[in-house]
Amino acid sequence: MSEIAKIDVNGSVYEFPIIEGSENEKAIDISKLRGLTGGITTIDPGYKNTGSCESAITFLDGEKGILRYRGYSIEELADKADFLEVAYLLIFGNLPNAETLEKFKQDIKEHAVVDEDLKKIVDAFPRAAHPMGVLASLTSALTAFNPSSVDVDSEEAMYKAIVKIMGKFPVLVGWTMRKNQGMPFRYSDSSLGYVENILKMMFKKPGEKYVQNPILVDALDKLLILHADHEQNCSTSTVRIVGSAHAGLFASLSSGISALWGPLHGGANQAVLEMLEAIKEDGGDTKKYMAKAKDKSDPFRLMGFGHRVYKNFDPRAKIIKVAADEVLGDLGVEDPILDIAKGLEQEALKDDYFVKRKLYPNVDFYSGIIYRAMGIPTEMFTVMFALGRLPGWIAQWREMRLRKEPIGRPRQVYIGENSREFVKINRR
Numbered sequence: 001m002s003e004i005a006k007i008d009v010n011g012s013v014y015e016f017p018i019i020e021g022s023e024n025e026k027a028i029d030i031s032k033l034r035g036l037t038g039g040i041t042t043i044d045p046g047y048k049n050t051g052s053c054e055s056a057i058t059f060l061d062g063e064k065g066i067l068r069y070r071g072y073s074i075e076e077l078a079d080k081a082d083f084l085e086v087a088y089l090l091i092f093g094n095l096p097n098a099e100t101l102e103k104f105k106q107d108i109k110e111h112a113v114v115d116e117d118l119k120k121i122v123d124a125f126p127r128a129a130h131p132m133g134v135l136a137s138l139t140s141a142l143t144a145f146n147p148s149s150v151d152v153d154s155e156e157a158m159y160k161a162i163v164k165i166m167g168k169f170p171v172l173v174g175w176t177m178r179k180n181q182g183m184p185f186r187y188s189d190s191s192l193g194y195v196e197n198i199l200k201m202m203f204k205k206p207g208e209k210y211v212q213n214p215i216l217v218d219a220l221d222k223l224l225i226l227h228a229d230h231e232q233n234c235s236t237s238t239v240r241i242v243g244s245a246h247a248g249l250f251a252s253l254s255s256g257i258s259a260l261w262g263p264l265h266g267g268a269n270q271a272v273l274e275m276l277e278a279i280k281e282d283g284g285d286t287k288k289y290m291a292k293a294k295d296k297s298d299p300f301r302l303m304g305f306g307h308r309v310y311k312n313f314d315p316r317a318k319i320i321k322v323a324a325d326e327v328l329g330d331l332g333v334e335d336p337i338l339d340i341a342k343g344l345e346q347e348a349l350k351d352d353y354f355v356k357r358k359l360y361p362n363v364d365f366y367s368g369i370i371y372r373a374m375g376i377p378t379e380m381f382t383v384m385f386a387l388g389r390l391p392g393w394i395a396q397w398r399e400m401r402l403r404k405e406p407i408g409r410p411r412q413v414y415i416g417e418n419s420r421e422f423v424k425i426n427r428r
């Protein structure tokens with residue numbers, strides 16, 4: 001028998017079905033609440049208790065530290081699959097066979113060009129512009145160069161839009177970084193794999209041959225997989241809600257990029273490095289910063305620690321930590337920043353404040369360290385996150401449209417002034 005929940009409002013009892021997901025997660029379906037109760041709503045700032053949708057893409061269990069894309073564990077995918085294979089899995093629901101994957105890769109390569117006129121837009125930005133602002137603007141500008149909206153009911157049209165954005169986005173990422181570094185723009189090299197091509201588009205210097213380092217290619221591939229989706233986080237919910245108004249795919253993605261930029265979300269990887277730099281400049285006293293993080297009158301937070309959902313450990317952080325050791329070992333990097341990071345990590349893991357609140361290093365604590373070792377400028381870190389998250393955003397947007405979800409429109413509890421009469425300016 002299906003379970004129900006009852007809400008008693010001043011003696012009137014209302015019943016609501018409890019729905020169950022495929023991993024036995026339960027949710028009270030309150031979609032009829034307002035109708036039944038004559039207008040009573042719920043309030044849940046930050047949506048800590050609110051499910052916004054049913055989704056078949058990503059499962060995560062924050063208590064047990066489980067993360068799965070379409071049923072496959074993140075550990076197995078990071079170990080055995082490549083980024084585009086995972087992108088296909090997320091977007092279309094199943095792992096591709098060799099032929100389908102090859103076609104997907106080729107189709108993406110074919111679209112790895114952007115209109116030359118877009119360069120004029122990049123040129124107009126000041127060089128010091130934050131790369132996330134530039135990337136969000138360029139992604140939005142793609143709409144102007146590809147004006148037709150996607151017919152979501154046509155599989156062919158959807159597929160075309162998907163390979164288009166998957167192809168063009170790395171070019172935009174490359175241009176964003178080269179603008180920031182004052183380097184000439186480059187196009188895609190179709191002889192290379194997706195990740196190799198990204199590295200070359202970012203780093204190739206004029207007049208020099210770019211030599212790929214397979215360890216870096218592998219590490220970046222892994223990082224992109226680890227960031228590829230994370231169910232209904234801030235930027236993904238943004239993409240879904242913007243798309244729910246039937247805004248186009250590129251416009252919805254652009255808003256996701258803006259949401260990701262925030263330091264409490266994707267911007268944390270940049271914030272981690274800036275924090276480590278600041279600690280170094282201040283003499284490297286990690287204990288002082290631990291104390292600041294615990295002091296409630298001090299707004300300082302230990303960036304890269306804590307997670308809304310993971311309350312035991314972040315499975316992505318575990319994988320990245322190993323990758324970070326490999327990359328640093330291979331490159332022979334010795335960096336005082338890393339010693340500070342390790343010191344903070346060790347202190348936090350045995351500190352009562354952090355243990356009680358279940359605050360563990362998250363994915364962003366280690367990703368910034370790898371990016372830094374790779375030579376990626378700090379301001380580009382969140383752009384790298386966006387590059388990885390792109391297939392997740394697309395998958396969620398597509399799912400939302402295919403399920404014909406209604407426009408997202410939360411309610412509020414109004415706490416402002418009651419009705420009052422307008423007073424003319426000369427009498428105020």
Ligand code: CMC
Pocket residue numbers: 230233263264265266268293294300301302303304305306307308309357359362363364
């Ligand atoms: N440093 C110090 N104290 C912290 C931290 C931190 N990084 N994170 C949480 N707390 C404390 C917080 O002050 C609160 O204490 P109390 O119960 O005494 O009031 C308690 O822990 C719970 O914190 P919360 O803010 O209610 O937790 P949340 O679930 O709303 O926030 C978070 C999650 C990730 C925004 C937060 O932990 C944080 O700001 N972390 C630093 C930023 C960061 O690393 N973000 C990246 C997240 S992973 C990438 C992604 O998926 O976006």
